Amino acid sequence: MKKYHFIAIGGAVMHNLALALVKKGYQVTGSDDEIYEPSRTRLANAGILPEAYGWFPEKISGDLDGIILGMHARIDNPELIRAQELGIPVYSFPEFIYNQSKDKKRVVIAGSHGKTSITSIILHVLKEQQVDFDYLVGAQIAGFDLMVRLSDAPVIIIEGDEYLTSPIDRTPKFFHYHHDIALVSGIAWDHFNVFPDFDEYKAQFSKLMDKTPATGELIYCAVDPLVNDAAEQSSTKGQKTPYRAHPAQILDGKTFLETEQGLVEIGIFGDHNLQNLQGAMEICRALGVSKERFYQSIPTFKGAAKRQEILAKGDSCILFRDFAHAPSKLKATVNAVKSQFPERRLIAVQELHTYSSLNRAFLPNYAHSMDAADLALIYLNPHAVALKKLELMDEATLREGFKRADLMLFTESSALKDYLNSQNYSNTNLLLMSSGNYDNLDLEPLKAKFNSQ
Known part of the structure; x- marks a missing residue:
């Protein structure tokens, strides 16, 4: 049985990953200096809520298969120092996700905005169409009990953000997934405390695009001038696929997609969501889901949590x-x-x-x-x-x-x-x-x- 210890287990993605590993049959422990709801109750129900808040180096033993380090931890964390002394492998959660999905087709959804919405649409359609897949998404989505799934599925859909990886790795998370297919939805200055220079911020997305393999595909929003310029200048030898907002009509306060089969009513609206929908459809197409099957499933999508x-x-x-x-x-x-x-x-x-x-x-x-x-x-x-x-x-x-x-x-x-x-x-x-x-x-x-x- 694999044994992993989480440093800063209470975070939104961290506790979901911990629960996913429990579900997979792994032995999981963790620590944190504060844990809020709903993480606290969910960890308690799984039997892995830490007995006390704080950091306890004695929890770190040589028989651990690895440490999963959360961004909330500090570089001088006593448990981290103990793990380094014992030579135990230390993974950030993006590194661990890659470690668990090396043999899968890896799809990364990136961009300053729209990531969660696009990922949510993809997950909804794939589930409706009974496609087997793993995933990592940054919000709780209706119909999915966890924000992370790790199984034997042949593909994984990853919401990949540009924020720093961990206290000991100051590079963006999305570099670590080594994508086969990448989507970039938009570039607009964010994380001012981490990227005070806008050119440096933009460069992270260009680097991500350049990492697209020759056998892979770069899907990008051509409406966003910064994304479009970066994609056109990218050195990737992979396929480049631009997208724009899906054609639609607003009738009596409802949005309808214009399709070859006629109008299709959807539960989301707005130009940015029509862009997100089109991007999600391109990803589904790349994974073998036809337009017709996409249109079958999209009417029942009601949006991601806290997104309109x-x-x-x-x-x-x-x-x-x-x-x-x-x-x-x-x-x-x-x-x-x-x-x-x-x-x-x-x-x-x-x-x-x-x-x-x-x-x-x-x-x-x-x-x-x-x-x-x-x-x-x-x-x-x-x-x-x-x-x-x-x-x-x-x-x-x-x-x-x-x-x-x-x-x-x-x-x-x-x-x-x-x-x-x-x-x-x-x-x-x-x-x-x-x-x-x-x-x-x-x-x-x-x-x-x-x-x-």
Whole structure:
């Protein structure tokens, strides 16, 4: 029986990988200095929740087959140091995924935005079409109990991001998967704390494209000028396949794909999602799934969690939640909702939560990203700003950065809650965008209000 120990087991992907290995029959242990829900309960149910928080070098024994090191751990982690002293192999999770999938066809979905949505569509269609596959995706998806599957399947679909691999490996994760097929959806500056230079950030995607083997395929969004230029200049000898948004129509607030067989209604909308859908279809085609089979399965796809997710709706109003936080994601999501429901008022709320979004130097990248909204609100927590050792921006600064003179700033979750609950949502959509949760904002009163409209 293989034995692996996880350093920082509580992370979203890390705990899912741990559960996947338990499911595979491996012996798994782990440590962390904090574990939140739902990771805590899921690890406990699997019998692998650490007995106490902290790092315990005595857990590291010579009979381990390997250590899986999470990004949350520090380079001086006592368990890591002990493993290095004993000569135990140390893997980051992308290295471990590659180690487990060397004999599979490896498909990597990359890009500054759209990765999770594209990967989710692919997984949905392949499952519906009864194709056997493994996967690694960055969000919980309806119909899949884990974010990771490792089996004897001949292919693996991997959501590959450009963020750093581990405390001891400062290169992007997506390099480690050694893809056969790669898709790049878009390039827009993100991870400002890791890539303060935009040229350096763009270079990571060019390097990924160049790694496409001669027997492989590079699928890329030709609508994105940075992606298109990088792909055209790429030195790869593999097949290059550009894609654009799938042709579609909006009829009575619903989106229909235009196909050779007629109109096909889908549950997602917006130009960026039509691009994501077309990219996913190209991947499915490369894996042997025809257009006809793709169109059979796509109507039942309702979207990835927190991606234009409908929390509540009435006759003339919808409450949406979306993960959008980077400028390109924010703009695409706001534009999509307004385009889908042009006759409705749109209230858009954005929480500035990440290091990049809270950084005054990065703020100009948000210019005009909320123009399509009828009412634009920003929420930020002064405590979160202080923890990141950044300067708290005032309303005037944010208005200038977003190029929106009527933008409203909220710095207390209770004040935001009161304001949102006071609004009349007749013929109005509310879009909540954040990679956080507005400091545990209680959404139940809002949901009830929408459901009763």
